[in-house]
Amino acid sequence: MMFNFGGTQSGSPNYIPFKTILPYLTGRGGLLIAAINIIGNIVLLIPIGFLIPFVYRKVRVLGIFLFAVLFCLLIEAIQAFAKIGIFDIDDVILNCIGTMIGYWFFIIYPSVLDYFVNHKLVLILIGIFLLASIYYSISLIIPSKSLSRREKMNDLQIEKGISSNHNDLCNGTGGTGEILSIDGAAFTIQKRDGSREQIKLTNRTEIKTSRGRAASSILKPGVRVTIITSDGKDMIAELILVCGS
Numbered sequence: 231m232m233f234n235f236g237g238t239q240s241g242s243p244n245y246i247p248f249k250t251i252l253p254y255l256t257g258r259g260g261l262l263i264a265a266i267n268i269i270g271n272i273v274l275l276i277p278i279g280f281l282i283p284f285v286y287r288k289v290r291v292l293g294i295f296l297f298a299v300l301f302c303l304l305i306e307a308i309q310a311f312a313k314i315g316i317f318d319i320d321d322v323i324l325n326c327i328g329t330m331i332g333y334w335f336f337i338i339y340p341s342v343l344d345y346f347v348n349h350k351l352v353l354i355l356i357g358i359f360l361l362a363s364i365y366y367s368i369s370l371i372i373p374s375k376s377l378s379r380r381e382k383m384n385d386l387q388i389e390k391g392i393s394s395n396h397n398d399l400c401n402g403t404g405g406t407g408e409i410l411s412i413d414g415a416a417f418t419i420q421k422r423d424g425s426r427e428q429i430k431l432t433n434r435t436e437i438k439t440s441r442g443r444a445a446s447s448i449l450k451p452g453v454r455v456t457i458i459t460s461d462g463k464d465m466i467a468e469l470i471l472v473c474g475s
Contacts, residue, residue: 242425243310243317250320250423263403271324272331275302279332291333298329397440400473405456409449417449419457429457430466439472448472 244250254264275298282297283289289297302325309315407421415431437444449455454473460466 245317245319247319247323250318251323268324271321272328275325275328276332276335279329279334280336281332283333283336294333295326295330298326302326302329398474399438399440399471400454400456403456405454405471405473407457408454409451411451412449419455427465429459430464432466435467435470437470437472440474444472 251268254268257264278301279294279298282294286293299322302322305325306315306317306319306322310317404422407419407427410418410420410426412418416428417431418426418428420426431446435446437446437448439448449470449472456471456473457465457467458469458471460468
């Protein structure tokens with residue numbers, strides 16, 4: 231939340247379905263951010279859908295669905311009321327999907343479990359998992375030739391002055407947003423979700439580029455930055471990372 235990678239901790243509420251989901255599906259902002267926002271919102275609510283039938287044995291699909299909608303709306307409302315996030319209808323949709331997946335898994339898991347046990351698939355799956363874990367561990371310790379070659383190419387590019395994400399403190403994400411204007415000891419940025427936010431500077435604000443520390447004069451309109459702010463309502467920057475090499 232402090233890094234504000236998702237861009238959903240402040241700004242206007244979203245009441246339009248799929249307004250924030252579609253950009254994530256097209257890869258805007260990077261795969262990691264998309265995974266956190268889409269898969270994370272689904273997975274977090276799967277246990278709820280799986281555990282409710284244990285308490286209410288007679289519950290049916292419609293009951294679970296209505297509970298999911300009301301419960302997920304309540305989550306978003308609490309976030310907005312407590313000012314720890316914004317209301318986003320897309321989060322409600324993803325949370326409901328997670329709840330329903332949990333319920334469907336509760337329905338099928340007895341037969342799936344019996345099938346696995348009867349066909350000894352559990353041992354096979356465990357074996358595959360162990361082999362995959364061993365292979366992954368070895369690949370981390372002993373880099374492949376292709377990786378070594380790729381590293382040499384990156385070193386050569388850096389020597390020639392060709393920009394790469396290794397020199398980008400924002401790791402190719404585009405940062406928190408782009409500086410629109412500067413007003414004394416504060417500046418306004420436009421974040422990736424289109425909202426605008428004013429950031430304040432103090433004598434303790436640290437500014438870094440790929441070459442090291444920099445003065446505040448490097449902050450100009452058009453520069454993209456990642457901002458880490460201090461706790462509190464005022465957006466006071468503690469650290470500013472200037473994107474790009």
